[in-house]
Amino acid sequence: MFSLGYLLQQTMNGVVLGCIYALLALGMTVVYGILRLINFAHGALITLGAFFTYFILVRLGIPLVATIFLVLGFGGLMGLVLDIVAYRKLRGGPEVALLITSLGFYTFIENFMKMVVSPQPYAFKAPSYLTTIFRTSFLTFRTIDLFIIGASIAIMWCFHLFIKKTKMGIAMRAIAENLEVASIMGIEINRVISVAFVLGSALAAFTGFMWGAKYGQISYDMGFLTGVKAFVAVVVGGVGSVPGAMVGGVILGLAEILSTAFLPTYFSEYRDGIVFAILILVLLVRPSGIMGVKEEVRV
Amino acid sequence: MLKIENLTVKYGVIPAVHNANLEVREGQIVALLGANGAGKTTILKTIMGILKPAEGNIYYQGESINFFSPPQRVKMGITLVPEGRGIFNRLSVEENLFLGAYHRSDKEEVEKDLNRIYTLFPRLQERKEQIAGTLSGGEQQMLALGRGLMSRPLLILLDEPSLGLAPLLVRELYSFIANIRKEGVTILLVEQNATMALKVCDYVYLLETGVVKVQGIAEEVWSREDVKKVYLGG
Numbered sequence: 001m002f003s004l005g006y007l008l009q010q011t012m013n014g015v016v017l018g019c020i021y022a023l024l025a026l027g028m029t030v031v032y033g034i035l036r037l038i039n040f041a042h043g044a045l046i047t048l049g050a051f052f053t054y055f056i057l058v059r060l061g062i063p064l065v066a067t068i069f070l071v072l073g074f075g076g077l078m079g080l081v082l083d084i085v086a087y088r089k090l091r092g093g094p095e096v097a098l099l100i101t102s103l104g105f106y107t108f109i110e111n112f113m114k115m116v117v118s119p120q121p122y123a124f125k126a127p128s129y130l131t132t133i134f135r136t137s138f139l140t141f142r143t144i145d146l147f148i149i150g151a152s153i154a155i156m157w158c159f160h161l162f163i164k165k166t167k168m169g170i171a172m173r174a175i176a177e178n179l180e181v182a183s184i185m186g187i188e189i190n191r192v193i194s195v196a197f198v199l200g201s202a203l204a205a206f207t208g209f210m211w212g213a214k215y216g217q218i219s220y221d222m223g224f225l226t227g228v229k230a231f232v233a234v235v236v237g238g239v240g241s242v243p244g245a246m247v248g249g250v251i252l253g254l255a256e257i258l259s260t261a262f263l264p265t266y267f268s269e270y271r272d273g274i275v276f277a278i279l280i281l282v283l284l285v286r287p288s289g290i291m292g293v294k295e296e297v298r299v
Numbered sequence: 300m301l302k303i304e305n306l307t308v309k310y311g312v313i314p315a316v317h318n319a320n321l322e323v324r325e326g327q328i329v330a331l332l333g334a335n336g337a338g339k340t341t342i343l344k345t346i347m348g349i350l351k352p353a354e355g356n357i358y359y360q361g362e363s364i365n366f367f368s369p370p371q372r373v374k375m376g377i378t379l380v381p382e383g384r385g386i387f388n389r390l391s392v393e394e395n396l397f398l399g400a401y402h403r404s405d406k407e408e409v410e411k412d413l414n415r416i417y418t419l420f421p422r423l424q425e426r427k428e429q430i431a432g433t434l435s436g437g438e439q440q441m442l443a444l445g446r447g448l449m450s451r452p453l454l455i456l457l458d459e460p461s462l463g464l465a466p467l468l469v470r471e472l473y474s475f476i477a478n479i480r481k482e483g484v485t486i487l488l489v490e491q492n493a494t495m496a497l498k499v500c501d502y503v504y505l506l507e508t509g510v511v512k513v514q515g516i517a518e519e520v521w522s523r524e525d526v527k528k529v530y531l532g533g
Contacts, residue, residue, distance in 0.1 A: 170394050171401065174387050181385040184347050186373035186402030186450065 002262065005138045010261040011254065016145050016214065018253025019152035023207050024230030025237065025245035026159055027200025033176035033240040034196055036095050040102040041082055042204050043227020044109035049075050049205025050124070050218040051117060057209070058125055067209070075205025079197040087197075088190065106224070113220035121219035124212035131213075144213045151210070155203065156246050163242050168195055176240060225272060229256075232279045238292025247290060252278065300325040300485050301346065301454060306355035308341050314353070315341040317509045323454070323502075328476070328486040330496040330517070333506035339489040340382055341509075343456045346487070347379040348372050359454070374402050376453030380460065382489075384443040388432030392423055395431050395442055399449030409449070416445040419475075437468040444475070454485045461492055473499055497521050 024042065031039045052074050057067045086105050090097050130144045163169040171192050174182040183189055211226070212218045229252060237248025255278050260268040267274075282290065303321040307314055316338040323329045331339050344350045346357060348369040356363050364372060378399075386395050396416060400409045417424035420441045426434060431442060440460060447455055457476070461469040473495050480486055480499075490496040497503065503520045505513040513526055520526055 167401070170390065170398060173390060173394075174398055177387050177389050178385065180349055181381055181387070182398075183369040184349065184373065184379050184381070185398045185446075186370045187398070188370050 006261070008138050009140065010257055012139060012141060012145065013261075014254035014257035015250060016148050016253070017257055018250035019148050020207050020210055020214075020226075020249075021230050021233045021252050022246045022249025023152055023155060023203045023210075024227065025233040025249045026156070026242065027203045028230055029234045029237075029240060029242060029245040030163075030172065030196045031200050032234065034172060034179075034193055035087075035091070035098060037087075037098045037102060038231055039200070040099075040227060041086070041105040041109070042102075042200065042230065043223035044106045045075055045078060045201045045204035045223070046208040046211065046226055047113055047218075047220060047223035048078060048109065049208025050212045050222060051113065051122075051208075052205065053209040054122060054124055054212060054218060057127065061127075064127070064129070068206070071205050071209050072202045075208075076198040076202035078205065079199075079201025080194055082201065083194050083197040087193075091193075106227070110221055110224065117220055119220060121217050124216050124218050126213040126216070144210075148210050148214060151206075155206075159199075160242065168192065172196060229272075229275055232275060235289055236279055236282045238289030241289070241291045244289055244291035251290075300360060301487065302358040303342070303346070304356045304358070306342070306345065306357065307353045308338070308345050308350055309353045315509055316345070318355070319506075319509070319511050321504055321511070323485060323487050325485055326480070326483065327502060328480050328488060328500040329502045329504070330493075330500035331487065331489045331504050331506060332493045332496060333491070335491060336508070337506040338509040339491075339506055340458055342506075343379055343458050343487070343489055346372075346456060347377065370402065373450060376451070377456070378447045378450045378452035378454070379456040380443050380447040380458060382458040382462065384439045386431045386434075386439055386442050386446065388430070390431055391428055392431050392434070392442060393427040395446050396423070396427075396449050399446035400451075402450065412449055412451065416448060420445055436463050437465070440464060440468075440472065444472075444479075448479070448484075452484055454487065455479065457486060457488045459489055459491060461490065461495060469495055 024046070028039055028042050031037055031042075049071055053067055053071050056062045056070060057064070062070070082105065086101050087098060090101060126144060130142070130147065132143045134141055163172065171182065171187045174185065174187065175189060175192055179189060208223070211222065230249070233248035233252045234245050235248070236251060237244030237246070252275060256271050256275055259274045260271045286292070301323040303319060306316055306319045308316040319338075319342065321331075321342070331342065333339055341350060345352055348364070348367055352365060357365055359375060359377065364375070367375070387398070390398070396413060400412065403409055417427075422438055423442060423445060426438070431439065434442060444460070460472055460476070464472065476486065476488070477499050488496055488500060497517050497520070500517050503515060503517050504511050505520070505526065513520060
């Protein structure tokens with residue numbers, strides 16, 4: 001049967017995947033909170049970030065620290081472009097127009113990547129300092145696992161402080177609650193929304209890097225299902241709640257890995273289905289998610 | 300200080316305000332009275348820049364502000380305390396107050412103003428860490444007013460400040476409004492309940508279905524029998 005070591009090992013794998021979902025969910029939940037937009041284009045940033053790091057880290061061999069800053073900057077810039085080009089003009093119109101645009105933008109980037117990098121998956125050979133293996137009596141892991149967990153905790157902590165303590169963070173929460181009143185406080189709505197896109201997209205691009213380094217394979221369409229699952233994490237954790245997005249992400253990662261690890265092997269093909277089954281179960285018990293607030297009726 | 304000329308505001312094709320002319324002089328309290336749906340809130344929102352005029356002009360300190368965004372108007376010294384208070388329910392009391400001063404960069408002065416608000420409303424200080432949605436109605440109104448003052452307004456627009464408050468609180472609120480004026484802030488006050496408003500204000504406009512029907516000095520309007528019957532409930 002399954003040993004304690006096996007359980008620990010799979011839990012760790014689940015936490016690592018959960019961290020990736022959590023970082024994605026953070027960016028999505030902030031944008032959703034402000035614009036009521038399920039930003040499908042968020043998934044495209046994963047793909048873009050993954051290929052960006054592939055070229056600078058794997059091909060060009062740029063040092064890790066520089067890569068981290070470059071990929072964050074690249075993602076942020078793409079987020080800004082996306083906001084200004086695709087979304088800004090649509091604000092104030094029907095929410096569904098934004099949704100379709102984000103889906104369209106995702107599709108555009110996916111096809112663009114298919115054309116540029118070819119439909120073949122790429123092997124992401126991370127530098128050896130990221131793939132060094134450690135063995136203890138219970139656990140086997142690589143540097144990248146520690147890196148993902150450490151970086152995620154650090155980012156989530158910074159993000160939490162940002163939302164709670166800074167002027168911009170308070171403004172974001174104010175806009176999420178009442179855009180009109182926020183504007184008469186003198187808050188420049190467009191600027192705050194851009195910041196939300198920049199932060200979310202920078203994180204998404206960064207997770208693209210982590211994904212590539214962890215799983216060793218990237219492809220032009222890798223962002224879609226990952227992006228959708230990140231949104232599931234948002235909903236499971238409670239839409240609009242920043243701690244909820246983190247909790248939802250980790251729960252989802254754990255559930256995905258543990259269900260494949262402990263269910264009979266023929267279930268493992270259905271791990272994506274299991275993720276959505278969890279979504280439905282959670283919503284049946286708690287319609288507003290684990291840490292969600294009930295949406296007030298807007299007049 | 301504020302002059303509105305031939306203002307028409309429409310929701311779609313339906314005019315909510317039609318050809319309104321209003322003036323607020325510096326240091327005055329001007330009341331805008333009328334029944335529900337008369338267009339009072341619409342006028343305030345247009346002054347603030349949330350709604351756009353279909354026709355007409357709004358002048359503030361001699362300058363047309365028609366094309367200014369709400370944040371620009373806040374910087375010029377206009378503040379709206381919205382109807383139903385419009386506080387941020389999920390933010391703490393102090394965060395709400397802090398947002399009132401969002402456009403200001405003079406940190407030390409903001410801190411001073413915060414303490415001043417806390418001296419005015421000790422209840423807010425006691426509850427500063429509390430989530431604003433958990434305050435009582437009266438406390439929420441105090442918070443909305445305090446937040447408005449945090450922007451250091453020159454002109455404050457009050458939308459139905461007495462709505463839903465117990466009579467005792469309404470009296471307290473109005474003595475407070477009179478105090479704000481003493482500090483040199485000009486006030487444009489919208490009320491459905493006219494009795495209290497008429498006691499403090501200098502000048503009155505009566506609005507009916509988007510049109511200014513009656514205007515005049517408060518005492519004169521107050522003493523007109525026809526006005527009392529039609530607008531002030533006898």
